Amino acid sequence: MKYFLSLGSNIDAKKNLDFAGNELNKILTNTRSSSIYKTKSEGFKGGDFLNSVLSGECDYSFEELNRKLKLIEDAADRDRDAPKFSSRTLDIDIVLQIDENQEILFESEQIDKYTFVSAPLKELL
Secondary structure (H helix, E strand, O other), X not given: OEEEEEEEEOOXXXXXXXXXXXXXXXXOEEXXXXXXXXXXXXXXXXXXXXXXXXXXXXXXXXXXXXXXXXXXXXXXXXXXXXXXXXXXXXXXXXXXXXXXXXXXXXXXOHHHHOHHHHHHHHHHO
């Protein structure tokens, strides 16, 4: 299974994106990473975000990988009680899942909605 993951942070952003990359390299193979994009916060007043997309392969199901991603976010001190639109240490979302036959199994609405997802994703497709 090939996954494309959107990463974002605006609290110690560089440190947290590096941390995420290191942790994801432990569970994914053949990883590739886009450039890092600096974007304004959306939906609230806060510091700029650093965003990127990382792709890689693993045998995890969507749900299994999503659970692992939440653990990585938690290890970066992600505040789960914070409002949806607020500053965050780390956000990792699965935005695309492709099987061995190159069939798209999941495509997030975030791709069309946010350039901070679509632009780095295009680098890896």
